[in-house]
Each structure stands twice: as C-alpha cells, then as structure tokens.
Amino acid sequence: xxxxxxxxxxxxxxxxxxxxxxxxxxxxxxxxxxxxxxxxxxxxxxxxxxxxxxxxxxxxxxxxxxxxxxxxxxxxxxxxxxxxxxxxxxxxxxxxxxxxxxxxxxxxxxxxxxx
Amino acid sequence: xxxxxxxxxxxxxxxxxxxxxxxxxxxxxxxxxxxxxxxxxxxxxxxxxxxxxxxxxxxxxxxxxxxxxxxxxxxxxxxxxxxxxxxxxxxxxxxxxxxxxxxxxxxxxxx
Numbered sequence: 001x002x003x004x005x006x007x008x009x010x011x012x013x014x015x016x017x018x019x020x021x022x023x024x025x026x027x028x029x030x031x032x033x034x035x036x037x038x039x040x041x042x043x044x045x046x047x048x049x050x051x052x053x054x055x056x057x058x059x060x061x062x063x064x065x066x067x068x069x070x071x072x073x074x075x076x077x078x079x080x081x082x083x084x085x086x087x088x089x090x091x092x093x094x095x096x097x098x099x100x101x102x103x104x105x106x107x108x109x110x111x112x113x114x115x
Numbered sequence: 116x117x118x119x120x121x122x123x124x125x126x127x128x129x130x131x132x133x134x135x136x137x138x139x140x141x142x143x144x145x146x147x148x149x150x151x152x153x154x155x156x157x158x159x160x161x162x163x164x165x166x167x168x169x170x171x172x173x174x175x176x177x178x179x180x181x182x183x184x185x186x187x188x189x190x191x192x193x194x195x196x197x198x199x200x201x202x203x204x205x206x207x208x209x210x211x212x213x214x215x216x217x218x219x220x221x222x223x224x225x226x
Contacts, residue, residue, distance in 0.1 A: 033213065043159070043204075045213045056213045090158045094211065100166055102147035102211055106158035 002027065004093050004107035012113045018079040021110045025072050025093030031055075032074040033104070034066060037088040046089075049074055078112075086114045118142045119207050121217035128224050134192040136220050138205035141186065145207040149214065150179060150190045152201045159204060163190070195224045 005024045013019050025032050033056075034046040045058040049068035066076040072093075078085055088111050094104035120139045128134045138148075146167040151159035165172040165179045165188070172179050178191045192199055202221050206214040 031211070037158075042218070043216050048213055058213070088156065088158075092158075096211065100168070101164045101172070102149065102166065102208060103161060103164055104149060104206075104214060105161050106151075109158045111156075 004091055004105050006089075006091050006107040006110050008110060009108065010111045010113075012115060013081050014115055015081055015083060017081050018077065019081060019112060020075055020077045021089055021091075021112075023074045023076075023091030023093075023107060025074070025091075026095075026105060029093035029095045029105075030072055031094045032068055032072060033092045033094065034074070034076050035090040035092065035106075036060070037090055037109070038086075043090070046076065081114045083114050086112060088112075117218070118145075119205060119215045119217040121203075121205060121220050123220050124218070125221040125223070128195045128222065130197055130224055130226050131194045134190075134195045134199065134222055134224065136190040136192075136203050136205075136222065138188045138190075138217055139186060140188075140207050142207070142209065142215075143186070144209040145215075146210060147208040148179070148181060148188050149206045149208070150177070151204045151206065151216075152199075153204060153219070154201055162203075192222075195222075197224050197226065200224050 031050045033048040048056040068074045088109040090109045092106045149164040150162045153159045163177045181188045202219045205217045
C-alpha cells in the first residue's frame with residue numbers, strides 16, 4: 001500500500017506571495033491532518049479534514065486554509081506569506097483499523113522557505 | 116497546559132538491551148495513544164498504537180503498555196539496535212480528535 005505523498009517536496013517563495021501544498025492520503029483513509037513543524041515550536045496542528053469537511057482547527061491565522069476533495073486528497077493554502085511561515089509542512093492520514101487501533105501516518109513533508 | 120508529557124529528554128542504552136520510553140498524560144478523555152520515531156527534518160514515522168480498552172500491544176521489537184489508572188504509557192524496544200537512535204514522541208487523541216504530542220525523548224543506542 002502506498003504511503004502518504006506530498007507535493008512539492010521543496011518550495012521557495014517570497015514574502016507576500018501565496019502557496020498551495022498538496023497531499024494524497026493512504027488509500028482508504030478519509031481523514032487528513034496538516035501540521036507545521038519548526039525547530040522552535042515543534043509539531044503544531046493546523047487542521048483536519050474528514051469527508052471533505054474541516055473537523056478540527058488549530059490556532060493559526062486565517063491566512064492558513066485547506067480543503068479536501070471527494071477522493072480524500074487535500075490541499076492547504078497559505079496566503080500573504082511571511083518569513084515566519086518558513087517550515088516543514090506535514091500531512092498525515094489516519095484511520096481506525098479492523099482491530100480498533102487508531103493509526104496516523106505522516107508524509108515526507110513539504111519544506112517551504114519564504115525569503 | 117501540557118496534556119502529554121515525556122519527562123526524560125534523553126535516554127542512552129547499550130545495543131541489545133531494552134529501551135523503555137515513558138509518557139504521562141493528564142486528559143482522561145484520551146482513548147488512543149500512538150508512538151512515533153523521528154529524525155531531524157523528516158516527518159514522524161508511526162511505530163505502534165494502543166487503545167484505552169487494552170493495556171498492552173506488541174509489534175515485533177516494540178511493545179506499548181498502558182496504565183490508565185496512572186495515566187501512564189511506555190514503549191519498550193527489545194533488543195535495542197543502533198538504528199533505533201532517534202527522537203521518540205508519544206501522542207494521544209480523544210475519539211480520533213487531533214493528536215496531542217509530547218515533547219519527545221532522544222534515544223541513543225550505543226554499541
């Protein structure tokens with residue numbers, strides 16, 4: 001079974017621009033979560049989508065948004081980029097297994113650098 | 116408010132011995148617990164999970180133990196291998212709500 005894939009893997013943008021990151025979850029997983037990882041703040045939850053609906057949201061400004069499509073693929077968008085948005089953006093897909101275990105798998109991330 | 120705590124920032128273990136990583140939580144609503152291994156600048160790698168209806172789950176060299184009354188879980192790795200050297204995070208979720216991560220424990224396995 002293929003893992004979580006994210007595109008692009010690396011991105012360089014300038015301040016004020018906007019960016020869209022893409023995530024394809026593991027086949028059969030309907031929940032997709034997004035996280036921001038920085039050296040100083042660690043792993044911070046952005047939002048989660050389930051069946052095309054945002055189910056949870058972290059404490060990030062409205063410049064960060066996302067959506068999920070009917071095939072469970074998800075995109076996140078950051079508008080009006082700031083230098084502090086430079087980070088590794090991780091996507092994770094999750095499911096409950098047949099034995100009742102909750103599993104969440106992360107993709108390799110998109111490294112965003114804002115200059 | 117740190118709902119998930121890993122009080123040991125680092126652990127050093129000899130190859131072949133057992134590594135025990137600990138995690139405490141405060142929210143009694145948590146019903147799923149996960150362990151991850153992480154290398155710098157990479158996403159976390161899922162290792163093993165447990166639900167609150169169980170007190171033990173094992174997968175190969177990894178075993179997770181859950182003590183609900185003490186709000187404590189631990190990850191046992193046996194035998195430890197040099198390739199296990201990484202940062203380990205525990206995470207918890209209430210009803211598959213967002214994961215709450217601990218601060219991590221750096222494990223070093225030496226020959």
